[in-house]
Amino acid sequence: MNPFRFQNPTALYYGKGQIEEYLAAEVTKVGKTVLLVYGGGSIKRNGLYDKVVGILKSAGVTIHELSGVETNPRLTTVHKGIDICRKEGVDLILAVGGGSVIDCSKAIAMGVKYEGDVWEIYARKGAATGALPLGTILTLAATGSEMNSGGVITNWETKEKLGGGSPYTFPAFSFCDPENTYTVPKDQTVYGICDMLSHCFEHYFHPTEHTPLQQHLIEAVISTIVENARFAVDNPEDYNARETIMYCSTMALNGMINMGVQGDWACHAIEHEISAIYDIPHGGGLAIVFPNWMDHVVNVNPQRFANLATRVFHVDPTGKSTEELAGIAIEKVREFFRSIGAPTRLADYDIGSENVERMAEQAVRFKPIGNFTLLGKEDVQQILKASL
Amino acid sequence: MNPFRFQNPTALYYGKGQIEEYLAAEVTKVGKTVLLVYGGGSIKRNGLYDKVVGILKSAGVTIHELSGVETNPRLTTVHKGIDICRKEGVDLILAVGGGSVIDCSKAIAMGVKYEGDVWEIYARKGAATGALPLGTILTLAATGSEMNSGGVITNWETKEKLGGGSPYTFPAFSFCDPENTYTVPKDQTVYGICDMLSHCFEHYFHPTEHTPLQQHLIEAVISTIVENARFAVDNPEDYNARETIMYCSTMALNGMINMGVQGDWACHAIEHEISAIYDIPHGGGLAIVFPNWMDHVVNVNPQRFANLATRVFHVDPTGKSTEELAGIAIEKVREFFRSIGAPTRLADYDIGSENVERMAEQAVRFKPIGNFTLLGKEDVQQILKASL
Known part of the structure; x- marks a missing residue:
């Protein structure tokens, strides 16, 4: 680390x-x-x-x-x-x-x-x-x-x-x-869950070597979100579910699970450009962008994605290659977002291709973004197009 | 929680x-x-x-x-x-x-x-x-x-x-x-690992309801210790292994993985009585006492032990009852301590039964100890006898 x-x-x-x-x-x-x-x-x-x-x-x-x-x-x-x-x-x-x-x-x-x-x-x-x-x-x-x-x-x-x-x-x-x-509406509850899960992903997909404890700690928060989110979404007054989700949100971004880790944060940067123009909910934008970012970068470190498949989504690795497991992990993430009613495409917010180039340009205006791998304007454009 | x-x-x-x-x-x-x-x-x-x-x-x-x-x-x-x-x-x-x-x-x-x-x-x-x-x-x-x-x-x-x-x-x-x-001798390295793992166990075996994130966070630290300890023991100048183990020791007892959880701490109380009389290394005493404490209390919540088996030691649960898995978990803990060269019996320190009653009496002199379940003098005596 x-x-x-x-x-x-x-x-x-x-x-x-x-x-x-x-x-x-x-x-x-x-x-x-x-x-x-x-x-x-x-x-x-x-x-x-x-x-x-x-x-x-x-x-x-x-x-x-x-x-x-x-x-x-x-x-x-x-x-x-x-x-x-x-x-x-x-x-x-x-x-x-x-x-x-x-x-x-x-x-x-x-x-x-x-x-x-x-x-x-x-x-x-x-x-x-x-x-x-x-x-x-x-x-x-x-x-x-x-x-x-x-x-x-x-x-x-x-x-x-x-x-x-x-x-x-x-x-x-x-x-x-x-x-x-308790009174947070269903859609806001869902967006919040998308946001905290995205924070975990931003930590998880990092290029820092030798971080076994950090990986396990981040998997702990991701697992808890994946296992408990639906209870908070389905029953707004379930105290234990609301508490678990609230606690996950705090632990996902208080620095305790990612010490000594250089997170990625490209998806947040991309999403900020979307909502700077369209004023969509941050969590909704993240749920749309993240799986497409994953497709774009999976070859950088397929093992990391494979770990997500086996350790968080409990996919049986028998007879599957690392690349296959990595692909399954991304589908599981898509499936999770869909299962709690998160948006899956920019079209869900009536966003078309009209500002894709502008958003991509803005996202990289200081420098290329990301740490798991660097994204330039062309990368961001591809991810946004896949998100339409 | x-x-x-x-x-x-x-x-x-x-x-x-x-x-x-x-x-x-x-x-x-x-x-x-x-x-x-x-x-x-x-x-x-x-x-x-x-x-x-x-x-x-x-x-x-x-x-x-x-x-x-x-x-x-x-x-x-x-x-x-x-x-x-x-x-x-x-x-x-x-x-x-x-x-x-x-x-x-x-x-x-x-x-x-x-x-x-x-x-x-x-x-x-x-x-x-x-x-x-x-x-x-x-x-x-x-x-x-x-x-x-x-x-x-x-x-x-x-x-x-x-x-x-x-x-x-x-x-x-x-x-x-x-x-x-780097210059910490092998036996001290081992005792340190026993100590940090025991801290995790003290948190893990608690009676507090609805603590899914805490359980996963504690499992994260236990897993990392179990997976990495041998590298630090075998090669004292392996920077990454020393770093991982050091970081596990900090995270095991800085309060971050056990917020809102009432830990047990009976084994620490028992070990303190042993080393108050015999001045043995704290970590060595814990490695001896913990598996025997586990045998004594496993029926309080076998599922917790079964989780340890499947989530940390990756035991395949197919065809096994919760009780069987719980028993396997305890054997895995014994096996881990043995694998890094930790002591397994009080006899390893030439301690016999001469002070068992006195130690048991001292351990509970303020009140019964533990939170996962309460231990009285008789319980402590049984655990100590099993540890001889």
Whole structure:
């Protein structure tokens, strides 16, 4: 494996009753003025908003609000949040929502401490110089943003969707209560599952040598998702299934299963270009792109794919070549996405070939993408065409 | 799974060259006066002592020393360390060694900030009130102490060996360079492997319901140990094997694979009683006790043992009952310990039945032990007798 430094300081709370018991203490440890960030208002409908506001008010906390954070959070919304924090002297940002709300909050947290426009950090023209403390209450199992330092912001002026982060943007604390995901609609549950599984794949298909434990750990998360996803999709109020899926989403991207591993991330880069133009759900885009990426790169290391077949999908290897097993693994991945009702083609979102070249060009505009193998514009175009 | 709070703030450095590049910065971030704690002097023979002292001196650090820490570190040694820290105004304790040295350093770190005798913390008569900052340079893959907050101290006056810790005793940083384990003798390498595998078993055999991801993560570490141990045992300078085993030892006990799981720990409690009297290597004692504990408790949850057979040892389940598979799993565990040259009976250490009753009594003196199932004095006696 590669030499690495790992540190993840987030205090992670899992399970029901944790918010009631520990939220006030975690918040007031940091300060008394909070910016509450949330999305379209589902937390008002399901009662979480009232619960959180009640707890904060009882603890003597002053609350400012930024609501309406978009599914693909926009730079303009980030700017609004930065303004509020500066004007009101906010001590702590409390993100109540899914990855979008948390990612937006991370951008705000960095932006408050950054002299220029925070977009510079995402556009690789500047580095974060600090961040306001951030806490999260997770309501959607998907991105893992509750326990890592990264996030994705969309700039609609430039039609760019870029990831960024800093050592300052790990949440100080995150509360993950599976009951807060009961009201997540079926399609969002599915997209979340596609997202977390894609994070595992991005780690799994890497070029780093001698990583037996990392491979097994990643297989552990993939197996658990594959074995349990349908229960959360079929029965939204199955506590154990919601908990398992939520926990998989956190573990898929908190750095614990992929230390010393150089992940791939080409599919994420490609998907970002799709949703930067079409604003489709991130998880849906990933479910479409990933199997086609796999077809495109399988010959780079067929054994890795064969391992997926035998260790995760329990395919009997007797009489099958490595290449055959690799092909079966990709079909099993397609089958899994289909089984939970994920989209399988860009046509499912009425996306045609009109922007394929532009998206491919954008995806590689900094440099070729990927680490398992490098993809140039032509590769990305082929993968996108196969996804139509 | 159980509701949980998880936080592990240790900055973990893995791989060769990390000490040279980052040690000085990590130390001087904390202070300029260091207590260097180490064991019997192997670090002087293999050059690590000179390297570390050179780096610290170049960074302008004042070094005090505590050497000769025992395999089962003694309270008297801890007291010596506390005296030095108080007298010399030490800012940071730097433990260079294996689990014994690190555990001793944790006790010193707590003791410096504790008004009474630090033993009270281990004897459950007091709680830590703080700790000096602690850094580690690991030289033996075994206990995982480099990335957790616990440790074990032996009080020879009372013939007690007790575990303890606090939220203050996570190392601030730990450097794990596999090359620093090249000179570990074969028997110590084996004991370390027995220890890390036992930690996995303590997590794996738990009574907590609905923990599919935790089960798979623990299986991932067990599989990696089982598949790679022999390479490190057979070829002490195999960098990749040493790295894999070292990394397994860290991941086995840093809390990442067992969040929300109530582990068992009966075998550790039993082994502590054996080595409190006979001063045998901890890992050797565990290798002897664990398979016999398994025989004693297998009927509590045969399916868990059967999973171990099929998922880790790849036993074909066709035509076998759960109970048969469970029995095979235990034999596979015995076989693995034997294959790496671990002891299999207490007789290997010339231990007879003379103290069986006393050890059993001591093991349960606070209360019955274990969580997978509760063991009373009679159970412990049976397990010890089967281990003779």
